[in-house]
Amino acid sequence: MARILIPTPLRQFVEKLDTVEADGATVGEVLAALTTRFPNLKKQLYNDEGKLRSFVNVYLNDDDIRYLQKDATSVAATDTLSIVPSIAGGLI
Amino acid sequence: MITVERKPWREMVNHAQATYPNECCGAMIGTIVSGPDGDVKTVIHALALDNASAGPQAARYELRPEDLLRADRQARELKMDLIGIYHSHPDCDAYFSETDLKNSCPWYSFIVLSIQKGQYHHANSWLPNAEQTHAEKEELQWPES
Numbered sequence: 001m002a003r004i005l006i007p008t009p010l011r012q013f014v015e016k017l018d019t020v021e022a023d024g025a026t027v028g029e030v031l032a033a034l035t036t037r038f039p040n041l042k043k044q045l046y047n048d049e050g051k052l053r054s055f056v057n058v059y060l061n062d063d064d065i066r067y068l069q070k071d072a073t074s075v076a077a078t079d080t081l082s083i084v085p086s087i088a089g090g091l092i
Numbered sequence: 093m094i095t096v097e098r099k100p101w102r103e104m105v106n107h108a109q110a111t112y113p114n115e116c117c118g119a120m121i122g123t124i125v126s127g128p129d130g131d132v133k134t135v136i137h138a139l140a141l142d143n144a145s146a147g148p149q150a151a152r153y154e155l156r157p158e159d160l161l162r163a164d165r166q167a168r169e170l171k172m173d174l175i176g177i178y179h180s181h182p183d184c185d186a187y188f189s190e191t192d193l194k195n196s197c198p199w200y201s202f203i204v205l206s207i208q209k210g211q212y213h214h215a216n217s218w219l220p221n222a223e224q225t226h227a228e229k230e231e232l233q234w235p236e237s
């Protein structure tokens with residue numbers, strides 16, 4: 001069971017929990033278990049094509065999974081996954 | 093509705109003025125209480141963050157996800173919530189630009205501070221949608237408002 005930290009605005013989709021535990025040997029499996037249990041969360045994280053939304057980053061402990069093995073990154077029971085947005089902007 | 097307490101409001105304005113003529117950015121931590129007319133968000137701590145944009149920063153800002161992760165952890169330690177992001181518009185109004193929208197996230201309130209000739213001028217709060225096509229203005233209150 002890995003821990004997934006849920007950002008405040010998404011807690012309404014996971015029965016108001018701030019942390020959820022889910023099974024899986026890889027990041028992809030843990031996220032699949034999470035979004036199967038909470039289908040409304042899936043719409044927040046994934047677009048209609050089933051891809052993670054452009055502003056959604058997933059961190060395994062302190063590392064962005066894009067710089068690890070992405071969905072195939074191994075997850076241990078002591079690991080923590082975080083959902084972190086990409087945010088930027090400009091005047092025009 | 094989002095209310096900013098006096099101390100974080102001062103810090104945000106000071107940060108934006110000190111960073112002029114560049115854009116500043118930061119995170120807002122506080123509480124969210126559900127009321128009959130929707131959520132009431134109160135900003136209790138402002139967290140100045142680095143503008144990580146690689147190019148000129150007079151018209152561009154970028155937050156590092158690592159910094160947002162740190163802000164979220166800090167909020168949890170305080171038993172509070174990460175509720176918003178702030179940034180400044182040097183010598184421009186506090187609108188939510190096309191670039192702001194295309195690089196936004198619908199989970200947070202976005203406060204934009206207009207800094208004109210180095211001085212605070214006005215501010216707005218925005219709520220972008222998940223498709224990044226529209227941002228709605230959110231009622232914003234602060235001590236001097």
Ligand SMILES: [Zn+2]
Nearest residue numbers: 089090091192
């Ligand atoms: Zn902007």
